[in-house]
Amino acid sequence: MRKILSGNEAIARGAFEAGCEVAAAYPGTPSTEILESITQYPEVKAEWSINEKVALELASGASYAGARSLAAMKHVGLNVAADPLFTLSYTGVQGGLVVVTADDPNLYSSQNEQDNRHYARAAKLPMLEPSDSEEARRFTALAFGLSEQYDCPVLLRSTTRISHGEGLVELEDRKPGPVTKKAVKDPAKYVMLPGYARPRHPLVEERMKKLKEFAENFPENKIEPGDPQIGIIASGVAYQYAREAFPHAGFLKLGMVWPLPEKLIRKFAQSVEKLYVVEELDPFLEENIRAMGLNPVGKEAFPITGELSPELVRTGVLGPSAAKKIEFDKTIPDRPPNLCAGCPHRGVFYALKKLRAFVCGDIGCYTLAAQPPLKALHTCLCMGAGIGQSFGMEKALGPGEKVVAVIGDSTFFHSGITPLIDIIYNQGKSTVIILDNLTTAMTGRQGHPGSGVSIYGRPAARISLEKLGEALGIRTVVIDPFEVAQVEKVLKEEMEDGVPSLVIARAPCVLIPEFKKMKKPAFAVSEDQCTGCKICLQLACPAISWVDKPDKEKKRKGYAQIDELSCTGCGICSQVCGDAAILREEKN
């Protein structure tokens, strides 16, 4: 049966078909839908883990017990999970263990565009790279087998265009994994004390040699003969772009990007007049091919940043004169994403801006508060970083500086707890604000330990942030983010009082069911009262817009208006309006 699936759905399907029994992930674009999709298969026990490190550790435990297991994450998630990954390379597995890394060339929804193929080389693990949905399904199933055959985790690398691209997939039935499930006590394999780990390292090196031999005959590494004038080595979506640009060229398509099949690469290089390596991001294949003494055209012709496209491959090979002249009208306004109307984060950032605080931020919807006109978030490094950074700033600048950390609820569970403990232990004075909207909003509203909702949408244990704060011995205050004056007062006091504090600003994301109870009648601007001061527009609420209509008598250039349909009645604008011009509609 054929079906259109996204790459992420196809990875989930491939895992299901291969008999995968345990799957774990923390949501992160572009990988999120792998686990969401796997929940449709009751044979697989899936969970949203607290972070990627835990997801991989959990999957490795299931693997040690003999179950085929999968951990999925975005590229930067593998940084978090790198610690278990590198030593899993030594311990190896029992049941097949597949680690999916979804890279994000062009940073559609990420803080960097790192190339995770380097992890395969650094951790000494094989890596497969599918070039469409069908391969995503097939390679995932192959990865489980390889993992058991070579006793190591196998990395499966996707990119945004593979994960979120859709194509036709051939569905197969599920086959159970071959390994008997049992907890095997084998300290020499599973207890990485130096004395046990030392003899594992030569086994790792031996394995990589064997995998190199395997790669030479791996059917997914294949020469596709064509016009010998242009010979292209490529993998993943870059292969598809190159094929589109040069349908008749000769290709060496690599389904496995580490380790590389040296003999096959030499054979292909000899068969073509000019050798090209087409790859997104770093010259990973290129440098390894150069180390073989070959001299392909690579990054001097194709960009190292951003994603590739058929045009970029075409002009890379044929020169800039082959470029199609496409000119966009740059005079028209952009349409960046925005905090939703009624978003509970808005009031907190308005207050922080008014207090002129330096805000160490984090990763989530609230990072959008860095944009004009709010401009109230001043750092964003990685998950959980803002808390440690605010403490570092406090140490560097001394007392009296208005530095705070803001972090989302899901991000706080992911990696905000440890830096908070660090502040308490080291007697810092920082103020940490948790923007608790009861969900992992940016990636599409997934549950987390504070939400009380599991990956299956069913009730789960709910961890109380305020009880956690109390247990840690930090002053903990819960505020309603829609009471702007109160938010400002509490934040001012907490920033000035010289003791550390945890402020929980709690109200549901407007996109989750809990919000329905919160929705109130819309507000409206009294056209007569409005002085046209535009202060409400500084909130960047999509429900509020400006009407250009100069009025000499009223001494104004226009007035604000509120879209009744998108207004959620949160009331922040009516609290910031100095002219009492914004009132609930029912009262008008």
Next chain:
Amino acid sequence: MSAVTNVLMVGVGGQGIILASSILAEVAAESGLDVKKSEVHGMAQRGGAVSSHVRFGKKVYSPLIPAGEADILFGSELLETYRWLPYLKPEGRIIANLQRIDPPAVFRGEAKYPEGLADKLAQRDSGLIAFDALKEAVALGDARVATVMLAGALSARLEFEEALWLKKVRELVPKKAVEINLKAFQRGRMLAGLAA
């Protein structure tokens, strides 16, 4: 050069571009063609711009439409349709919603929504199919069916059987809203017939 048809579908997050592009991809697949569809999720929500590339033919390689090679530009918002006009082939066709959604700089009064965009579209495609799908959808009884109505208009520009389109609309829209979506789809076909 190739027998691949490229349809670029653009709009604003929440309008249903992903649904419309899924309907098209499913119709093409069920007709026995190879299909690829590509879009970016994540930040594209929250009222940001959304674009979906749909490509179908005997064999499709790139999931992205090469620049300047879109056969059809399908836009559910006027400014977004204009933004992507350079992606259209010289002989390409346009299906455009005349609905305007102000981007942030416009609703904050910092920039103006450009005027005369529909005329610019008509200069590129003399057989332009353009109507206010939101108004039409509201008249039909549900603002949410606007983009499916545009898909109906799109169906008039492609050679797939109407029954297949209706089948896929039925399968892909929410169960409770099948009838109104089918009505909207057919209204779109009719409006395209009048405009063609």
